Amino acid sequence: MPAAPAPRQGRRPVAVVSFAQAPNVRRDTAHNEVELLLPVIGEVLGNLGITKDDIGFICSGSTDYLIGGPFSFVAALDAVGVWPPKSESHVEMDAAWALYEAWVRLQEGDVDTALVYGFGKSSMGDLGKILALQLDPYVMAPLWPDPVSLAALQARALLDHGLATERDFAEVAARSRRSALDNPKAQVAYDRSADDLLGEDYVVAPLRRHALPPLTDGAAAVMLAAGDRAFELCERPAWITGIDHRVETHALGARDLTSSPSTAKAAEVAGVSAGPVEVVELHAPFAPQELVLCRALGLPVDPTGAGSTSVNPSGGPLAANALMAGGLIRIGEAAARIIDGRVSRVVAHATSGPVLQQNLVAVLEGA
Amino acid sequence: MQRLGHVHGPCCRNFERGGGRSGMSAAGDQVLTAEHVLEYPYSRSVGPVIGAFLTGLRDGRLLGCTGSGGRVIVPPTEYDPETAESTGELVEVGPEGTVTAWAWVGRPAPQHPLDRPVAWGLVKPDGADTALLHVLDTGSPDTVSTGMRVRPDFLPEGERVGRIGDIRAFVPAGPAGRGGVG
Numbered sequence: 001m002p003a004a005p006a007p008r009q010g011r012r013p014v015a016v017v018s019f020a021q022a023p024n025v026r027r028d029t030a031h032n033e034v035e036l037l038l039p040v041i042g043e044v045l046g047n048l049g050i051t052k053d054d055i056g057f058i059c060s061g062s063t064d065y066l067i068g069g070p071f072s073f074v075a076a077l078d079a080v081g082v083w084p085p086k087s088e089s090h091v092e093m094d095a096a097w098a099l100y101e102a103w104v105r106l107q108e109g110d111v112d113t114a115l116v117y118g119f120g121k122s123s124m125g126d127l128g129k130i131l132a133l134q135l136d137p138y139v140m141a142p143l144w145p146d147p148v149s150l151a152a153l154q155a156r157a158l159l160d161h162g163l164a165t166e167r168d169f170a171e172v173a174a175r176s177r178r179s180a181l182d183n184p185k186a187q188v189a190y191d192r193s194a195d196d197l198l199g200e201d202y203v204v205a206p207l208r209r210h211a212l213p214p215l216t217d218g219a220a221a222v223m224l225a226a227g228d229r230a231f232e233l234c235e236r237p238a239w240i241t242g243i244d245h246r247v248e249t250h251a252l253g254a255r256d257l258t259s260s261p262s263t264a265k266a267a268e269v270a271g272v273s274a275g276p277v278e279v280v281e282l283h284a285p286f287a288p289q290e291l292v293l294c295r296a297l298g299l300p301v302d303p304t305g306a307g308s309t310s311v312n313p314s315g316g317p318l319a320a321n322a323l324m325a326g327g328l329i330r331i332g333e334a335a336a337r338i339i340d341g342r343v344s345r346v347v348a349h350a351t352s353g354p355v356l357q358q359n360l361v362a363v364l365e366g367a
Numbered sequence: 368m369q370r371l372g373h374v375h376g377p378c379c380r381n382f383e384r385g386g387g388r389s390g391m392s393a394a395g396d397q398v399l400t401a402e403h404v405l406e407y408p409y410s411r412s413v414g415p416v417i418g419a420f421l422t423g424l425r426d427g428r429l430l431g432c433t434g435s436g437g438r439v440i441v442p443p444t445e446y447d448p449e450t451a452e453s454t455g456e457l458v459e460v461g462p463e464g465t466v467t468a469w470a471w472v473g474r475p476a477p478q479h480p481l482d483r484p485v486a487w488g489l490v491k492p493d494g495a496d497t498a499l500l501h502v503l504d505t506g507s508p509d510t511v512s513t514g515m516r517v518r519p520d521f522l523p524e525g526e527r528v529g530r531i532g533d534i535r536a537f538v539p540a541g542p543a544g545r546g547g548v549g
Contacts, residue, residue: 153488206470
């Protein structure tokens with residue numbers, strides 16, 4: 001049995017051994033959350049030939065604000081099966097943070113596998129309103145600034161500081177949607193030039209339609225396994241050799257929106273620069289944010305994707321962005337490229353909160 | 368539609384329907400509608416720092432606080448956003464300030480502060496080292512720019528109650544601007 005690479009954090013090597021996601025669609029009126037998750041959970045376990053009995057810990061990420069009912073996430077556990085009971089937890093965040101919790105849980109050493117899933121039917125609510133509620137409740141939320149408007153402020157700051165052009169935003173969008181043509185689960189995929197995209201109207205200037213993520217109904221799941229159990233389940237596990245997450249102030253006006261110090265710090269702790277980055281999956285819902293994140297990760301900033309690192313080969317969140325699953329999907333997409341043997345070292349990023357307030361960075365490697 | 372009952376609490380539902388009958392029966396089109404009352408029936412203190420800021424707005428003034436290294440933070444916070452140290456005394460800033468970033472909203476949503484095209488802006492009040500988020504009422508995207516000078520257009524005295532909406536919007540500073548501290 002090969003040896004797992006030594007992790008930079010934790011005492012116990014943990015790997016992604018399986019990944020599955022639902023087709024990402026604008027509006028799934030045929031399935032509720034449990035029905036959306038059932039085939040995804042079935043696939044992520046089925047890939048490994050295991051059942052619920054083989055799961056040591058379960059952690060999920062979703063937001064009750066979409067349904068408008070507290071503890072609605074509990075019902076989603078029906079997709080796994082509630083009897084006999086399993087140790088289980090939930091984060092009201094992107095499921096990338098559920099993966100982080102599961103990674104911590106696996107460090108305890110008494111369980112060897114963890115199921116992580118995330119789901120979000122964005123069509124259930126008005127994200128412009130829902131996501132305003134995550135802001136400071138006294139000086140920001142009462143004004144109802146929506147996520148598109150806040151991302152537009154960030155884009156303006158990038159333009160004003162000479163760190164990007166509107167063409168850069170269009171190039172990121174064109175490349176992402178072109179990459180998405182190879183992703184059967186993508187929601188928005190097309191082959192259009194940046195020139196063509198620059199002809200679109202502004203939604204909130206300086207952001208045109210193409211710079212915005214789609215509204216997506218979707219779900220995803222990842223299986224983690226620790227130590228030798230990972231090799232038993234998977235020929236080529238995607239070992240998490242570094243993982244960290246950091247948060248910035250909720251005081252938007254106290255941040256420099258042109259940079260992402262939380263991403264830079266997480267990348268430093270996770271060891272991004274310790275080796276080549278063949279693939280990076282960035283959770284940059286708005287096109288300008290890809291440029292901010294590349295800088296923070298120490299990667300070349302090239303909107304056309306001509307650099308040595310493949311940026312968002314899945315199409316990224318501009319191709320599909322299910323609320324609370326989009327970050328976990330970045331980890332899954334990056335890991336899948338290790339598991340299938342295409343590459344050896346990848347970086348995955350997830351974000352949470354307004355305009356890249358909180359960021360998680362993971363380095364995954366083949367043995 | 369007339370409300371037939373009202374049950375407070377996050378998990379309770381009460382049902383409504385058209386027509387004059389009571390109960391959960393369906394309306395003529397056989398569609399049952401349910402009103403879901405979800406509320407947060409608490410009042411809470413905003414604390415000594417945000418509270419002072421909101422009180423300042425009621426009085427037509429902008430307040431910040433001194434943070435680590437003497438920088439002035441607006442809106443004020445109880446701790447420095449970068450160092451987490453406790454912040455110091457409250458200081459008056461502005462009211463005029465400089466736009467550090469803006470975004471033009473051609474079609475405001477119903478919940479937005481103004482019902483006509485408007486800009487979101489980050490405004491750094493004179494004497495402050497951070498910016499405040501609000502709307503910029505300039506009329507047109509051609510009359511807003513980074514670096515432009517603006518001032519808060521407060522609601523008239525008597526209409527201000529100590530909330531961020533006491534500032535109707537920021538408007539271009541100088542004689543061209545409308546309104547003022549009432």
